[in-house]
Amino acid sequence: MTKKLEFRRFHRGDEEGFSSLFREVFHVEKDASYWNWKYFQSPAGQHMIIVALDKDKIVGAIGSIPVLIKVGSRVVLSSQGIDFVILEQYRDRGTFFTIEKIAREECENNHVKFNYGLTIKKTYRIVTKFLGFAGVCPIFNMAKVLNPTPYLRQKIRVGLLASPLGYVAKQVLNVLNRRKLPAFHGLTTGEITRFDSRFDDFWSKEADHYEVAVIRDCQYLNWRYVECPVPYKIYSAQENGSIKGFIVLRCFQEDIKRGRIVDIFVEKGREDIAEVLITQGINYFIDECVDVITCWMLEQWPIIESLRKRGFVKRETHHDLVIRSFATDIPNEYLTDKSKWYLTMGDSDYY
Helix, strand or coil, rough: CHCCCCCECCCCHHHHHHHHHHHHHHCCCCCCHHHHHHCCCCCCCCCCCEEEEEEEEEEEEEEEEEEEEECEEEEEEEEEEEEEECCHHHCCCHHHHHHHHHHHHHHHHHHCCCCEEEEEEHHHHHHHCCCEEEEEEEEEEEEEECCCCCHHHHHHHCCHHHHHHHHHHHHHHHHHHHCCCCCCCCCCEEEEEECCCCHHHHHHHHHCCCCCCCCCCCHHHHHHCCCCCCCCCCEEEEEEEEEEEEEEEEEEEEECCCEEEEEEHHHHHHHHHHHHHHHHHHHHHCCCCCCCEEECCCCCCHHHHHHHHHEEEEEEEEEEEEEEEEECCHHHHHHCCCEEECCHHHHHHCC
16 A cells, blocks of 8 residues: 555645544544644744655655754754554554655754653554664653542442532632742743743743743743633743743633643742742632643653642553654764653643
């Protein structure tokens, strides 16, 4: 089947066919504005997405989008592997490996230093065994239940009992979880709708504390969280006019209503600021009637202790962080040291 297919870069005008592919494979709706934002508007450059076509129909895609990452004292061009999708009838080995080979060559031709991505358990073995990726670490959720009703329904066989018990428990938890924001002299928090140049100053001041991290300047943050067609709620913390931290939140309806701390970044050593922003997030999610809050945070970062203090507990996910280096001066062995990474949900394209 591979010989009958055409392989090329994703072009403007492919959006409708790409949306149809995602609808058929994943049963999700993504419109043209989403693909245009994701593939053509990134401040790091344009995409490296390869599509497979059977005549005029897009039947598969594999590739990555560019991401500027701080590695040691340098800023390097990396790319995040995304949107591995092939229609079932085209999933022979030849199709997959042909698209992947072309996508990899696109990265090398564009001087990408390394790929990173989040796999599910099913694809982890494929990318590490056949595609040259190496595992960094499993990804864990820090999770906090706000509404126990959905979980009680799973435990209590008599469904009529679960709802009233869950309702009572939810009201009690809301009273316990909702708090006034801690007051610290000179520190204020508030919702923002755009990241201004003060966030450049904030990132420049904090960057040296991170070995491997996505560049969080205002250009990137505005593209990722403001210009994205998906809505986010953003709060910043300021002290005497200077930015000291921010948190990015999103509600998502699945089988239950989930609240996600998509990104959180605070001044080093300021657990008080992390506490304020996390409290702001919890209060927002209570108002939005969220059932459970989740957040990605690697264990080496102090924010995880602030989450634990507010009742978040560690839970497994189905994701692993993987990398593949193209540069001899940034070997896989360096990038697979998880202690070097700062990673949040927003560093993936999942959320």
